[in-house]
Amino acid sequence: MRKLYSLIRACMTSDMNLFKIKQKNATGIKKLFLPLFLSLAFMFAIWSNAHLIFEQLAPMHLQYVVLSLFVFGTSIMTIVEGVYKSGSLLFNCKDDQLLLSLPIKRSTVVFVRIFKFYVFELLFNSLFMIPLILAYLRWAESINWTFFLTSFVMILLLPIIPIVISCIIGAIISSLSSRFKFKNFVQTVIAIILLLAVLYISFFMDTFYEYVVKHATSINDMLTKIYYPAGAYANLVTNFNAKDLLIFILINIGLFVLMVLILSKFYFRINSRIKSVTTSKKTKITDLKIKSSSVTKSLIKKELNMFFKIPVFIINAGFGLVIFLAGCIYLAIKYDSMTSFYIDFLPEQVLNNPALLILLLMFFASFMTSITNSLISLEGRNINILKSLPIKTKTVLMSKIYACLVITTPMILLGDIILFIRFKVSFISIILLVLLSVLIPLVSHFVGLIINLKFPNLTAENPTEVVKQSPSSLISVLLGMLLLLLNIMLIIKVLININLTLILVIVTLMYIVIDLILYLYLNNKSVKDFNKLSV
Amino acid sequence: MIEIKNVTKKYGDKKAVDNVSFKVNDGDIFAFIGHNGAGKTTLIKAMVGIHDFDEGDILIDGMSIKDNPVECKRLMAYVPDNPETYEHMKAIDYINFICDMYDVDTGTREKNIKKYAKLFEMEDKLNDTIDSYSHGMKQKIVLISALAHNPKYLIMDEPFVGLDPKAVFDMKEILNEMVKDKKVVFYSTHILDVAEKLCSRVAIIKEGKLIKSGSMKEIKGDKSLEKVFMELEETK
Numbered sequence: 001m002r003k004l005y006s007l008i009r010a011c012m013t014s015d016m017n018l019f020k021i022k023q024k025n026a027t028g029i030k031k032l033f034l035p036l037f038l039s040l041a042f043m044f045a046i047w048s049n050a051h052l053i054f055e056q057l058a059p060m061h062l063q064y065v066v067l068s069l070f071v072f073g074t075s076i077m078t079i080v081e082g083v084y085k086s087g088s089l090l091f092n093c094k095d096d097q098l099l100l101s102l103p104i105k106r107s108t109v110v111f112v113r114i115f116k117f118y119v120f121e122l123l124f125n126s127l128f129m130i131p132l133i134l135a136y137l138r139w140a141e142s143i144n145w146t147f148f149l150t151s152f153v154m155i156l157l158l159p160i161i162p163i164v165i166s167c168i169i170g171a172i173i174s175s176l177s178s179r180f181k182f183k184n185f186v187q188t189v190i191a192i193i194l195l196l197a198v199l200y201i202s203f204f205m206d207t208f209y210e211y212v213v214k215h216a217t218s219i220n221d222m223l224t225k226i227y228y229p230a231g232a233y234a235n236l237v238t239n240f241n242a243k244d245l246l247i248f249i250l251i252n253i254g255l256f257v258l259m260v261l262i263l264s265k266f267y268f269r270i271n272s273r274i275k276s277v278t279t280s281k282k283t284k285i286t287d288l289k290i291k292s293s294s295v296t297k298s299l300i301k302k303e304l305n306m307f308f309k310i311p312v313f314i315i316n317a318g319f320g321l322v323i324f325l326a327g328c329i330y331l332a333i334k335y336d337s338m339t340s341f342y343i344d345f346l347p348e349q350v351l352n353n354p355a356l357l358i359l360l361l362m363f364f365a366s367f368m369t370s371i372t373n374s375l376i377s378l379e380g381r382n383i384n385i386l387k388s389l390p391i392k393t394k395t396v397l398m399s400k401i402y403a404c405l406v407i408t409t410p411m412i413l414l415g416d417i418i419l420f421i422r423f424k425v426s427f428i429s430i431i432l433l434v435l436l437s438v439l440i441p442l443v444s445h446f447v448g449l450i451i452n453l454k455f456p457n458l459t460a461e462n463p464t465e466v467v468k469q470s471p472s473s474l475i476s477v478l479l480g481m482l483l484l485l486l487n488i489m490l491i492i493k494v495l496i497n498i499n500l501t502l503i504l505v506i507v508t509l510m511y512i513v514i515d516l517i518l519y520l521y522l523n524n525k526s527v528k529d530f531n532k533l534s535v
Numbered sequence: 536m537i538e539i540k541n542v543t544k545k546y547g548d549k550k551a552v553d554n555v556s557f558k559v560n561d562g563d564i565f566a567f568i569g570h571n572g573a574g575k576t577t578l579i580k581a582m583v584g585i586h587d588f589d590e591g592d593i594l595i596d597g598m599s600i601k602d603n604p605v606e607c608k609r610l611m612a613y614v615p616d617n618p619e620t621y622e623h624m625k626a627i628d629y630i631n632f633i634c635d636m637y638d639v640d641t642g643t644r645e646k647n648i649k650k651y652a653k654l655f656e657m658e659d660k661l662n663d664t665i666d667s668y669s670h671g672m673k674q675k676i677v678l679i680s681a682l683a684h685n686p687k688y689l690i691m692d693e694p695f696v697g698l699d700p701k702a703v704f705d706m707k708e709i710l711n712e713m714v715k716d717k718k719v720v721f722y723s724t725h726i727l728d729v730a731e732k733l734c735s736r737v738a739i740i741k742e743g744k745l746i747k748s749g750s751m752k753e754i755k756g757d758k759s760l761e762k763v764f765m766e767l768e769e770t771k
Contacts, residue, residue, distance in 0.1 A: 288627045288661055290645045298635035301628075302621060309623035381619050387585040389636040390608035534586060 004108060011095070011112050012119065035471055038478030039127060045481075047131035054139040063139050064234040067132070071158065071230040074128040078121050078162035079169075084315050085468050086163075086170025089117050090263075091271050094461045100268075107264040114167065114260060120469055121159035129155050136237075146240035153245065154233050157252040161229060164259045171263065175270050295391055296399050303403035306378060310463045313374065316473075320368030321411040327361050328415035332422040349496050354423035356500065358416060358433055359507065360488060365412055366440040367484040371404045372448030373476035377457040377466040381535045393527045397449060401522075404445040405438065412437040432504040439511035446518035447483075448476050453529035536560055537582065537688060537719060541591035544577050551577040552588070553743040559721050559736070562714050566730035566751075567723040568764060569740035575723040576616060578740070579692050582721075583613040595688065609637065612686035616693040616723075618673035622666040626657070629665060630680045637684035647683040654705050655679060670697040682709065689713060691722035695729065707733055731760040739767055 053066050090113050099109045133151045137143060232248045235241075293301065307313060335354070350356045379386065386396050416437055420430055455472040457465070467473060495503045537559040544552040552574045559565045569575050580586040582593055584604045593600045595607040620629055627648075634644040652658045655675040665673060674697045681689065689710075695703050710720045710733065724730050730737065731751065737760070738748040746767055747754055755763045 284659070288648075290627070290631065290641065290648060292631070292639065292641045292644065293635050295636055295638070298632050302624070302632055305624055305628070306621070381617070382621060384580070384585050384615060385619055385621075388583045388608060388611075388613040389633075390605045391636055392605055531587065 003104065004111075007099075007104065007108065007112050008115060011116055035475050035478075038475055038482070041482060042478050043127055043131045045485075046128055047135050050132050050135035051138070054135055058139050061141070063136065063141070064238050067136065067237060068230040068234045070128060070132045071154070071233050072227050074125055074158065075162045075227065075229065077128075078125060078159060079166050081124065081468075082117070082121060082163055082166025083169045083173070084312055085120070085464050086117065086166050086174075089120075089462070089464045089468075090114070090167065090170060090267075091174050096271065106268060107260055110264045110267050111260045113267075114163065114256075114263070117163055117167070118159055118256075121163050122156070125158050126155060129158065147237055150233065150236040150240065150245065153249060154229070154236075157249065158229060160252045160256050161227075164255050167259060167263060171266065171270060175266070175273075295395060296402065299391075299396065299399035300403045300406065303375065303400055304406065307371070307403070307407065310378070310467070312464045312467050313371075313378070316374075316467045317369060317371040317407070320365045320370075321408060323368065324361055324365030325411060325415050327364070328358075328418045331357060331361070332418050335422070347492050347496055350492060353500060354419060355425050355429045355433065355504065356491060358419050358425075359436065359504070360491065361415065361419075362412060362433070362436060362440055363484055363487045365415070366408070366444045367480040367487070369408055369441065370444060370448045370473070370476040370480055371407060372400060372445045373452050373472045374463075374466045374470070375400045375404075375449060376452040376530070376533070377460060377470055377472060378463060380458050380460065383458055383533055383535060387531075387533070393530045394523050397522055397526060397530065400449060401442070401445050404448075405441065408441040408445075409438055412441065426501070428501055429504055432501075432508050435508055436504070436511060439508065439515055442515050443483075443511060443518060444480065446515065446522055447479065448472075450518070450522060450526050451476050451479070453526045453533075456533060458533065458535045536594075536596065537721065538594040539578070539582070539591070540594065542578065542581060542588050542593060543590035544574075544581055544586065544588040550743050552581070552740075554591070555740070555743075555745045556591075557738050557745060557748045559719055561717045561719060563736050564710055564714055564720045564734045565722070566734040566737045567721065567740065568725070568727065568730060568737065568760075569723075570768060573740045574743040575740060576692055579613075579690060579721075579723060583611055583690050584608050585613075610686065611688040611690055612681035612684065614674075614677050614681050614689070614691040614694050614722075616696065618670065618677045618697070620665045620673055620676060623664060625662055625664050626668070626676045627661040629676060630661070630683055633680040634683050639684045643685070644683055647685065648679065651679040651682050651709075654709070655702055671699055671702070674698055675702060678706065686718070688719045688721065691720070693724060694722055695724065695726055703729075727761045727764060728759075731755065739764060741768065 050066060050070065053069070054063055057063060057065055093113070099112075100106075129151075133155075136147075140147070228251070229248070232244065236245055236248070307317070331354075346360075350360065376383070413434065416433055419425070420433075425433070452472040455470065455475065457470045457472065460466045460470070491503070491507075495506060539555055539557050539559075542552055542555050543550060555574075555578060567575055567579070577586065581588045582595075582600065584600050584607065587601075595610055598607050600607045621632070624632070630648055631644070634648075639647075648661075649658075652661060655678065657672065657675050657679065660668075660672065665676060668676065674694075678694070681691075694706065698706065707729070713720055714735075734751055736748075736750050737754050739746050739754075747763075751760070754760070
């Protein structure tokens with residue numbers, strides 16, 4: 001047991017820097033403040049949403065349905081999130097060789113890998129479950145100690161079934177892709193297909209809230225049937241029974257143990273196949289491409305090379321862009337028959353004005369696509385290569401920004417073109433929207449890089465740790481959501497009643513100023529942050 | 536010439552390098568020796584501009600690395616103790632990348648890449664991604680990319696670790712060739728017999744402080760470098 005404890009502690013230490021203040025100084029506390037604030041802001045948004053649903057269902061005494069809904073929804077999100085993480089969090093870790101050389105059972109290694117996965121999903125789940133529990137306290141007809149006990153157990157056990165499912169899917173994806181020469185490419189394609197499938201399903205959710213209110217009881221019955229924990233939680237809260245709680249605990253722990261045992265059988269086979277490398281045919285030196293490029297072009301090529309070689313990075317970075325493109329196509333096809341769901345959320349002026357819809361989609365694509373928040377951390381020890389080269393830090397940082405623009409701009413422009421063809425948009429609006437297609441993502445790229453330089457992780461075990469679990473990515477994602485919300489509010493609450501061209505001009509000018517400020521910040525303060533980096 | 540002037544580098548309260556001063560003249564092969572954790576890598580990283588330092592200055596060809604980092608780095612090539620490369624890249628792309636950073640024209644890089652790839656027996660492997668290489672092969676790629684831009688100053692941290700005997704032999708030949716052209720080779724090492732035969736000057740560092748520096752003859756006298764080093768290590 002002591003061995004296991006030491007192993008878990010060693011494996012978790014590097015990942016938990018976010019929650020550790022090494023020195024009790026102002027910098028440590030300041031660094032903790034931003035992620036904490038953003039997490040609380042996110043939880044507040046979830047709490048507000050939960051209130052809205054409780055408000056609809058409380059008059060019918062159906063508060064427990066919200067519990068089932070949240071458990072189900074959170075689990076689905078954990079599965080989707082987990083599938084992308086599992087591939088690189090479970091397999092091909094930096095410490096594989098070290099752990100495998102130690103006198104410990106292979107199942108213990110697998111347990112530690114899955115446990116680490118569990119801890120991160122527990123934190124992710126808590127962002128949803130804690131606000132739900134707090135909102136329930138306000139709307140519940142009666143509360144006693146059993147509610148707190150059940151909720152505590154639920155928070156602890158809820159991630160288990162989703163991680164079991166995502167581990168299975170992740171293992172299948174890794175196993176399939178490991179059979180191909182271009183493993184990363186195959187892994188990326190499978191993951192994108194999965195993402196598109198989730199998107200396709202979510203397009204049918206437009207009457208979701210309306211449907212929930214009308215069919216609350218039958219939804220609860222359905223969720224209970226298809227997903228056991230959803231019903232179990234609602235049942236235990238409304239009708240506590242110690243035996244049911246014990247069964248619930250045993251089922252979850254049993255599944256976890258079973259998962260460890262089964263995965264131990266295949267883990268090492270998959271892992272060694274992933275680690276195997278293929279070499280090309282012997283090439284004559286005369287056939288090699290020896291050509292020169294400019295410093296910036298060469299740095300951009302290096303960034304793009306890194307981007308396209310890390311599947312989890314492509315998926316994470318491409319998330320907003322894929323949804324943006326899918327949204328543009330959806331809007332182009334379904335605009336005339338858009339349902340009341342959107343009318344509830346967006347003012348008529350926006351719905352009747354495709355240019356504004358394009359702008360809102362652009363905000364979404366830009367702030368949900370944070371590529372730069374991992375670019376410094378992904379350098380790892382290679383940061384020393386960059387620091388020893390005869391190039392200015394400013395050039396290094398700006399090349400990272402340009403590389404991201406190379407990725408985002410064509411995708412956003414493609415979406416723009418689809419919508420420009422479908423809708424009648426004035427020439428001046430087209431010009432301003434094309435300009436904004438660069439200016440808005442640029443803000444997101446600047447912010448991501450600045451955050452990553454403040455919260456670097458140069459010693460990560462694998463890219464997933466950097467892309468999915470680092471303080472930098474967490475802060476960027478939450479800040480991106482906040483910026484998205486602020487921009488939407490600015491359009492639909494502040495600027496909505498003025499002339500469309502004027503709105504676009506104001507937004508363009510605003511973004512030029514913000515980009516300029518961020519550019520100056522990056523080239524002064526962030527340059528110093530980069531120069532301080534040390535591995 | 537490289538001039539290290541009263542350089543101090545602290546990590547918190549601990550001085551990793553403590554008021555170190557010495558000069559490396561043109562045409563020197565300079566060995567920098569010391570026990571593990573003595574401060575060798577810290578000083579080397581400061582020399583090549585990876586680390587900042589708290590006090591003193593480092594002059595490369597009379598220019599301060601603090602004030603003119605880009606100009607100084609343009610004259611140097613750095614070979615780290617652990618071959619750090621962009622592993623996802625093909626070796627040829629990595630070497631091209633480094634050459635681009637040093638503005639090496641196509642003719643020069645083609646000539647140098649061919650020369651050093653042939654010497655290190657890597658000619659037919661340059662089209663593979665670096666992650667498929669062994670430690671020694673990665674080290675060879677780092678060396679080829681360092682030599683491809685004809686640096687005036689070659690700064691290396693434990694360059695012989697992981698290299699096969701032939702590569703070590705060839706590397707020694709390259710270093711001798713470089714000093715004939717009045718270039719400078721500065722490297723840290725634990726392999727004292729190689730340093731003794733190869734180097735014209737030596738500096739010994741202990742717990743961040745320079746305890747001895749001078750020509751190889753002055754330092755070792757009639758003894759072996761290993762013996763001198765052991766004696767210095769034992770004295771407090």
